[in-house]
Amino acid sequence: MAVYTDITDDELAKLLADFDLGEAVSFKGIAEGVSNSNFLLETDQGRFILTVYESRTRQEELPFFLGLMRWLAEHGYPCATPMADRGGEALKRVRGKPCAIVSFLPGMSVRRPSVARCREAGVGLAGLHLAAEGFPLSRVNDLGQAAWSGMFAPLHAAAEALKPGLAQVIEGDLTRFDAAWPKGLPGGVIHADFFPDNVFFHGAEFAGAIDFYFACNDAFAYDVAIALNAWCFELDGSFNITAARAMVAGYESVRPLSPAERSALPILAHGAAMRFFLTRLQDWGATPADALVKPHDPLEYERKLAVHRAAPDLVLFGASA
Amino acid sequence: MAVYTDITDDELAKLLADFDLGEAVSFKGIAEGVSNSNFLLETDQGRFILTVYESRTRQEELPFFLGLMRWLAEHGYPCATPMADRGGEALKRVRGKPCAIVSFLPGMSVRRPSVARCREAGVGLAGLHLAAEGFPLSRVNDLGQAAWSGMFAPLHAAAEALKPGLAQVIEGDLTRFDAAWPKGLPGGVIHADFFPDNVFFHGAEFAGAIDFYFACNDAFAYDVAIALNAWCFELDGSFNITAARAMVAGYESVRPLSPAERSALPILAHGAAMRFFLTRLQDWGATPADALVKPHDPLEYERKLAVHRAAPDLVLFGASA
Numbered sequence: 001m002a003v004y005t006d007i008t009d010d011e012l013a014k015l016l017a018d019f020d021l022g023e024a025v026s027f028k029g030i031a032e033g034v035s036n037s038n039f040l041l042e043t044d045q046g047r048f049i050l051t052v053y054e055s056r057t058r059q060e061e062l063p064f065f066l067g068l069m070r071w072l073a074e075h076g077y078p079c080a081t082p083m084a085d086r087g088g089e090a091l092k093r094v095r096g097k098p099c100a101i102v103s104f105l106p107g108m109s110v111r112r113p114s115v116a117r118c119r120e121a122g123v124g125l126a127g128l129h130l131a132a133e134g135f136p137l138s139r140v141n142d143l144g145q146a147a148w149s150g151m152f153a154p155l156h157a158a159a160e161a162l163k164p165g166l167a168q169v170i171e172g173d174l175t176r177f178d179a180a181w182p183k184g185l186p187g188g189v190i191h192a193d194f195f196p197d198n199v200f201f202h203g204a205e206f207a208g209a210i211d212f213y214f215a216c217n218d219a220f221a222y223d224v225a226i227a228l229n230a231w232c233f234e235l236d237g238s239f240n241i242t243a244a245r246a247m248v249a250g251y252e253s254v255r256p257l258s259p260a261e262r263s264a265l266p267i268l269a270h271g272a273a274m275r276f277f278l279t280r281l282q283d284w285g286a287t288p289a290d291a292l293v294k295p296h297d298p299l300e301y302e303r304k305l306a307v308h309r310a311a312p313d314l315v316l317f318g319a320s321a
Numbered sequence: 322m323a324v325y326t327d328i329t330d331d332e333l334a335k336l337l338a339d340f341d342l343g344e345a346v347s348f349k350g351i352a353e354g355v356s357n358s359n360f361l362l363e364t365d366q367g368r369f370i371l372t373v374y375e376s377r378t379r380q381e382e383l384p385f386f387l388g389l390m391r392w393l394a395e396h397g398y399p400c401a402t403p404m405a406d407r408g409g410e411a412l413k414r415v416r417g418k419p420c421a422i423v424s425f426l427p428g429m430s431v432r433r434p435s436v437a438r439c440r441e442a443g444v445g446l447a448g449l450h451l452a453a454e455g456f457p458l459s460r461v462n463d464l465g466q467a468a469w470s471g472m473f474a475p476l477h478a479a480a481e482a483l484k485p486g487l488a489q490v491i492e493g494d495l496t497r498f499d500a501a502w503p504k505g506l507p508g509g510v511i512h513a514d515f516f517p518d519n520v521f522f523h524g525a526e527f528a529g530a531i532d533f534y535f536a537c538n539d540a541f542a543y544d545v546a547i548a549l550n551a552w553c554f555e556l557d558g559s560f561n562i563t564a565a566r567a568m569v570a571g572y573e574s575v576r577p578l579s580p581a582e583r584s585a586l587p588i589l590a591h592g593a594a595m596r597f598f599l600t601r602l603q604d605w606g607a608t609p610a611d612a613l614v615k616p617h618d619p620l621e622y623e624r625k626l627a628v629h630r631a632a633p634d635l636v637l638f639g640a641s642a
Contacts, residue, residue: 008432025523026427028361031350040349040361042427106347106363111329202346 005037005052005095012041012050015094018085019101021045035213040104047104049080052097057213059098064139065212066090066100068132068189073103077131078200078208080105107200107207118231118243121199122250124206125191125227129220129255132189141192141216143275145181149174151278158285162298170274173309177271182219182264190223192216195230221261224251225268228315229276229304237303239314269315270308277301326358326373326416333362333371336415339406340422342366356534361425368425370401373418378534380419385460386533387411387421389453389510394424398452399521399529401426428521428528439552439564442520443571445527446512446548450541450576453510462513462537464596466502470495472599479606483619491595494630498592503540503585511544513537516551542582545572546589549636550597550625558624560635590636591629598622 012024022043030038030049037052053062066082070090073081080102082090092099110117143151152159152174156167191198193214200207224247232243248265251257257265280298307314333345343364351370353359358373374383387403391411394402401423403411413420431438464472473480473495477488512519514535521528545568553564569586572578578586601619628635 009429010432023524024429027429029352030361031352040351108330108345108348111331203344 004054005097007039007050007052007094011094015050015092015099015101016043018087018092019083020086021048021083021101041101048083048101049104050094050099050101052094052099054097057098061139062091062098062100064137065215067137068135068215069102069212071135072128072131072212075131077127078105078206079212080208080210105200105208105210107202109197109200111196112235113196113231113243115240115243115246116204117201119246119250120201120204120206121194121196121227121231122224122247122252123254124199124209125194125223126251126254127206128191128194128209129188129223135189138189139216141190141218143192143214143279144216144218144222145177145271148177148271148274148278151282155278155281155285158281162281162284163302166302169309170277170305173270173274173305177267177274180267181271182260182267185219185221185261185264186258187217187219187222189215190218190220190226192218192223192226194223194227219261219264219268220255221257221264222268222272224248224257224261225265225272225315226275228265228269229272229301233304233307237307239307239311241314244315266308266312266315270305270312273301273304273308277305325375326418328360328371328373328415332415336371336413336420336422337364339408339413340404341407342369342404342422362422369404369422370425371415371420371422373415373420375418378419382460383412383419383421385458386536388458389456389536390423390533392456393449393452393533396452398448399426399527400533401529401531426521426529426531428523430518430521432517433556434517434552434564436561436564436567437525438522440567440571441522441525441527442515442517442548442552443545443568443573444575445520445530446515446544447572447575448527449512449515449530450509450544456510459510460537462511462539464513464535464600465537465539465543466498466592469498469592469595469599472603476599476602476606479602483602483605484623487623490630491598491626494591494595494626498588498595501588502592503581503588506540506542506582506585507579508538508540508543510536511539511541511547513539513544513547515544515548540582540585540589541576542578542585543589543593545569545578545582546586546593546636547596549586549590550593550622554625554628558628560628560632562635565636587629587633587636591626591633594622594625594629598626 012027022045024043026042028040030040032038035056036054039050041048041050069079070082072079083101084090090100152170159166159170198211199209228244231247232240234240277298280296280301283295284298333348343366345364347363349361351359351361356377357375360371362369362371390400391403393400404422405411411421473491480487480491519532520530549565552568553561555561598619601617601622604616605619
């Protein structure tokens with residue numbers, strides 16, 4: 001959570017001159033998002049978020065992300081809408097970096113979601129899957145199952161440093177995924193990072209989602225699996241079956257899962273834990289000691305991996321109630 | 322610029338339950354302020370800033386700062402107003418730390434102030450000095466001239482590391498201040514940190530000041546001197562006499578300086594440069610390599626010291642036009 005790029009009042013005025021959004025009356029860097037710099041911008045016409053894309057976000061993929069956000073907003077899904085300048089362009093540049101101005105989405109994220117909030121999050125995730133239907137662009141999930149063995153190859157020593165013997169256990173998981181990863185499940189555009197800090201509520205109700213910068217095409221049920229891992233584990237590492245059942249029920253109230261999707265949830269959740277374990281392990285080693293952002297602890301997802309490995313029916317039990 | 326303390330939705334709801342400010346509908350950490358954590362809070366009744374005071378702000382002084390802000394707001398000065406809870410208390414606690422909710426002050430700070438903005442800033446500073454008149458509390462300036470020799474004593478090696486020979490030059494300045502520091506100038510509550518990032522504009526006009534956490538009792542002209550150093554130096558280190566003249570003229574359009582104040586400006590500006598040089602030198606050595614906040618470069622103020630040392634009539638020339 002940091003602001004990496006400093007935007008002066010002059011640079012902001014120059015950027016806004018291309019838009020019909022009025023003049024800035026307030027501008028504050030906000031501590032939101034890990035990869036990009038975000039600013040809360042108020043003009044005499046409303047409130048917006050200015051996102052400056054840092055090197056970690058690949059520029060050639062920005063039209064997919066911004067186009068998706070616009071598509072979702074146009075199809076009634078509550079998310080920030082990219083603002084187009086007078087020439088119709090949403091992807092702009094400031095201080096030599098790509099940037100976009102999006103509408104401000106009000107709402108509160110929750111830190112420790114209740115069972116009721118997990119249900120609402122499920123509703124919101126299914127709504128996203130339906131709203132994205134027909135979006136004409138697509139993007140390969142470059143952090144999907146096919147990528148994991150390659151991601152782990154240079155990380156054996158890091159895994160062993162984390163926990164002796166872990167590398168071999170992870171290799172065992174990867175071998176299993178190679179053999180048994182489900183194919184042909186219903187799919188489309190998924191959020192792929194539907195964590196509590198990316199989901200807003202208004203009171204008890206789902207109010208919208210933010211941070212679409214991992215969105216890609218993959219199985220819908222894999223997105224559910226990512227969310228189950230992110231929302232339904234307790235601080236002590238135990239999996240909250242009641243919360244998982246509520247999340248799946250909320251999801252199915254909007255988009256019912258097929259039997260194949262439901263029975264795939266355990267391995268999808270195990271794999272989803274692998275995906276976040278691997279990127280956290282990458283970041284853990286690569287983050288310099290003086291970095292502005294503290295990397296997430298890979299051990300959190302190592303523990304989730306262990307839960308799914310030891311009791312693969314847990315998620316299924318949650319889903320099949 | 323960082324958020325040091327993480328406030329959960331539950332902690333926020335518990336805090337807001339003591340107030341009549343409605344329920345939170347949006348809450349974002351903002352990258353503003355160096356010493357404390359700040360959050361933009363929107364409720365169904367309006368927008369506020371929640372400040373969580375970190376260890377650097379002394380708790381026993383918070384009633385002075387919060388009382389001053391309330392006093393200034395009540396006397397028509399544009400600044401954030403502390404919100405009192407149902408029991409009349411503005412100083413609250415969250416996550417074991419003192420905190421306060423203040424009204425949101427709209428406005429834009431400027432990075433590279435124009436001459437016209439320097440004039441407006443002078444208007445705003447004089448307005449603060451007048452509005453604070455009658456405020457019943459007082460606070461010694463613990464970073465004032467009397468403190469500088471003691472602050473520098475443990476920093477000789479740090480000064481030499483910055484620039485060989487510097488310690489002796491600084492000692493020469495300090496000896497001069499001991500002998501010639503003006504006494505008996507008109508005084509009262511000063512802001513003491515009236516830098517461009519603490520001053521808001523609405524279009525071309527002064528719109529208010531923030532960050533009163535260095536406010537104290539001292540000579541008004543010393544506050545002007547701090548602002549001259551902060552606003553009127555160019556990036557190349559030269560002192561912009563036109564900007565200084567405009568700032569003093571703006572100040573005097575609201576509160577004329579006496580002849581004694583005007584002739585004291587050169588040594589006050591030299592001393593004000595010393596004050597910021599010394600705290601930056603302290604921070605420079607004391608900041609761990611992995612800190613979230615990069616310390617300000619003490620060399621910036623070493624160069625300002627050198628300008629005032631070499632040409633003490635510069636500021637006077639600006640002021641006496």
